[in-house]
Amino acid sequence: MFCFCLIQIFLILSGQQMDAKEPDLTQLLPLSIAGWERTDEDKYFDEENLFNYINGGAELYISYGFNNVISRRYSKNGNSQIAVEIFDMKNSRNAYGVFTHVREEMDTSYGQGSQLYEDAILFWKSRYYVSVVSLDGSEDAQLAIKKIAEYIDNSISETGELPGVLKVIPENGLVDESVLYFHHPAWVNSLYYISDENILNINNQTNCILASYGEKKDRLYLMVIEYPGIEDAKQAVHQFSRAFSDEQNRNGISLMEDDTWIAYINYNEYFIGVFHAASEVLAKDLLKETQNSIDSREL
Numbered sequence: 001m002f003c004f005c006l007i008q009i010f011l012i013l014s015g016q017q018m019d020a021k022e023p024d025l026t027q028l029l030p031l032s033i034a035g036w037e038r039t040d041e042d043k044y045f046d047e048e049n050l051f052n053y054i055n056g057g058a059e060l061y062i063s064y065g066f067n068n069v070i071s072r073r074y075s076k077n078g079n080s081q082i083a084v085e086i087f088d089m090k091n092s093r094n095a096y097g098v099f100t101h102v103r104e105e106m107d108t109s110y111g112q113g114s115q116l117y118e119d120a121i122l123f124w125k126s127r128y129y130v131s132v133v134s135l136d137g138s139e140d141a142q143l144a145i146k147k148i149a150e151y152i153d154n155s156i157s158e159t160g161e162l163p164g165v166l167k168v169i170p171e172n173g174l175v176d177e178s179v180l181y182f183h184h185p186a187w188v189n190s191l192y193y194i195s196d197e198n199i200l201n202i203n204n205q206t207n208c209i210l211a212s213y214g215e216k217k218d219r220l221y222l223m224v225i226e227y228p229g230i231e232d233a234k235q236a237v238h239q240f241s242r243a244f245s246d247e248q249n250r251n252g253i254s255l256m257e258d259d260t261w262i263a264y265i266n267y268n269e270y271f272i273g274v275f276h277a278a279s280e281v282l283a284k285d286l287l288k289e290t291q292n293s294i295d296s297r298e299l
Helices: 002-021 058-063 092-100 139-155 164-168 230-244 280-298
Strands: 036-045 068-076 080-088 113-116 120-125 128-134 180-182 207-213 220-226 253-255 261-267 270-277
Touching: 068 139, 080 139, 092 113, 092 120, 092 128, 092 180, 120 139, 128 139, 164 207, 164 220, 164 280, 220 280, 230 261, 230 270, 253 280, 261 280, 270 280
Parallel strands: none
Antiparallel strands: 036 068, 068 080, 080 128, 113 120, 120 128, 180 207, 207 220, 220 270, 253 261, 261 270
């Protein structure tokens, strides 16, 4: 009986702890601000019904394993409207990853990174990705979205860690705003076409970075994938080699049909790939710089 009671208490306390971890998204939003009032009831969507809310854009959030999203509208004098969405992405790496798809320039006006438009503010902080949009473009609404974004930013008390794999990409020549983080194969072709198949075995246990380097006319692309273990990386590189190199030329460097070069290597638990390089030297140099960055991180 005593053991049974202990088990019951443990289950109750565990349930309370689990519930406590689920954030109340309404606590991050103002009911009213600067004369703007909430209209109607808040709407919630999860993976099961997100397609009903975002037609054509739900895949992005689902691929990062989001929890749910709250959608709230504000209006003033019954006319102008503002739409606010807060996506609970479960953890900071997912929130950051979604944000990298919308980032066009480096800015930290809100949260841990923001993208500002005249009629919209997008940012990420901790486990959240936030969108605040003026639906009519009025000057008053443009001022109000700044106040709402600031309120949400201040309501999220904690910050989140960036994916560790970011530390291994070289800074020399990097186009900062180009960095894309993901862990789903849907985004592997975002900068350079690789394959319609998941030949690199990308999944939720891998951490992937795509980034651009150099000037626009001579742009080349770096892909770094961090695997759970060395054998996982070796298998992925073997499959990649079979797809990108012929039997006589599987030395990790290839000249493509468009006269650009690719170079790739398995290095510890990483796949490193350089694409669209104007020369073999450029491809090998970026490959070597990335290896050096990995070595520096692991010291």
